[in-house]
Amino acid sequence: MTPTQTPPRFTLRIAALAWPILIGQLAVIANGVIDTAMTSRFSATDLATLALGASIYISIFVGLNGVLAAMSPVIGQLFGAQRFQDIGAEIKQGIWLALFLTIAGCIALAFPQPLLALAHASPELNEKSMLYLRILALALPATLGFRIYASLNTAIGQPKMVMALQVGALALKVPLNALFIFGGFGIPALGGPGCAVATAVIAWTLFLVGGLLLRTHSSYRAYGIFGTGLAAPKWAAQRELLKLGIPMGLSYLIEVTAFTFMALFIARLGATVVAGHQITANFGTVLYMLPLSIANATGILVAQAVGAREFDMARRIGFAGIRLAAILSVSIGGIVWLAREAIIRAYTPDASVAATALPLFVFIAFYQLFDSVQVTTAFVLRAYKVAVVPTLMYAFALWGVGLGGGYVLGLDPFGFSPPIFQGAAGFWMGNSTSLALVAAGLLWYLHLVQRNAGHER
Structure with a gap:
């Protein structure tokens, strides 16, 4: 072990990588806090809509996101082995996996009646919760797509850009929530489902910005994500990710x-x-x-x-x-x-x-x-x-x-x-x-x- 690889050095490396991840995670949590605080000022029914709808969405999203999180250790090992072109190939397979997961997740979110039936909620609450979940079904492709970008950045030891985008998204949350929850500029007041609209707008913004950075920033060029042609899904690679x-x-x-x-x-x-x-x-x-x-x-x-x-x-x-x-x-x-x-x-x-x-x-x-x-x-x-x-x-x-x-x-x-x-x-x-x-x-x-x-x- 060289002098630069002493245990304190390891701790400093971990801390340097951990703090932007921490800030990004806190920014994501703050979105939920803002949703609760603002919806509670609209109506009790809409707050209940948020509570019921969010509990279903989180359960589905966490499971799908966990499957996609397999990309981080896979890319991390490829990066350590300096197999940079293989990282681009893995990203392309991750995109196919995200697409397959999106189809399953969107079906569950678009037809949530069996899950909502477990709550024995009122018809009004059921209807609003269903609208909330169907709007989030539109956000799911972008959310899982951005997860690929975040996994890549974290795996190669560059989480600061992800942190910056997550903090920027948090800054958009309050004005977008206010617009869609309470209405304005010709947009009707949606109450609880308005949180889902704001989430969808932010999710697609993050996805597009992340994709633009992957396409244009020089730090990603070595991975051959763009300019190397399309790649069909390879079932061996998909099995490894799913395993x-x-x-x-x-x-x-x-x-x-x-x-x-x-x-x-x-x-x-x-x-x-x-x-x-x-x-x-x-x-x-x-x-x-x-x-x-x-x-x-x-x-x-x-x-x-x-x-x-x-x-x-x-x-x-x-x-x-x-x-x-x-x-x-x-x-x-x-x-x-x-x-x-x-x-x-x-x-x-x-x-x-x-x-x-x-x-x-x-x-x-x-x-x-x-x-x-x-x-x-x-x-x-x-x-x-x-x-x-x-x-x-x-x-x-x-x-x-x-x-x-x-x-x-x-x-x-x-x-x-x-x-x-x-x-x-x-x-x-x-x-x-x-x-x-x-x-x-x-x-x-x-x-x-x-x-x-x-x-x-």
Whole structure:
């Protein structure tokens, strides 16, 4: 290992790649916050439309986006191996994959009646939610197309342009939302579905700008994306992407549905309890962006090292990223615990809701270590193109231990749950335990994968 490849150097490389990813992710989350804040000022029905429609859209989008995310480790390994022309070929195959995924996703969004039926909502709410989802079906091709551009930039270690575009999109969100939600300039007020129109306009803008940059910017010329002719879908390449992408998409879906069903079960305990849970979950999601960005950056650098056949460097980078994510997340978790009352007051003036949320914040501080370790380790494993076993671990831990254990503790159907864990706290205890299990399991499996990768030299 050269002097420029010492462990502190690895940490600095991870941090330099992680911070623009973090800002971009926060900008994307802020879009949802803006939608909620502005729609709530239009009507309660439209806010319910947004809540119902967004929950369906996110479930579909997260699964499809997870499949397409397989491109990042694949391109990262090609970049590390300096196989630049192969990156262009992979991008073209990724475009075909995005097209296939778009067809499936658009059908689900255009005909959402079976999913909406599960909510037993009023006819008016169903109608508005259906309009919201059908508008987003028009945005899906551009959204998945931009994901290819983002995956390329991140995989080659250049996420700043993606960050700049995501921040620029955030700046467009407020005026476009105002125009389509409340109406103006001859455009009728659409309420909740207006958020979807604004999202579609922004999605196509990002897609077109990203495509223009790929076509004209000199930094992409080496990859031969343009000027090398069209490429038909190659089923061998598609199988390779799906072999990694399907379990990745399932793992994302498992994470999302674990929290979705957790909220549905907690809703049985009353509006005050679910409101306290929602505050805790929302703040926990914001905190999760930090280890997620470090995980992204670590995974890309590991993939590049693996592609270059530098397996020892890949191992060192992987553990440097896991260590960095754990230290920062635990430190922030401690700060959150000390400032929990002020944070909750910023969310709600309702004393009963605040009292419900307060004891749940101990879990945010408690599980930061496990959450940061599991997500970073999962991304490192994906850098080695390993995803099936981690997905099985997620299913067992998050669904079995997290949801199942949370149900037993929180709702106490068997009458033996300790009082301290009855209610929302039981679900959060189950979730925290599941994250601890999956973190330990993934670390163990990473050790096996790295040992086997070392034998390939």
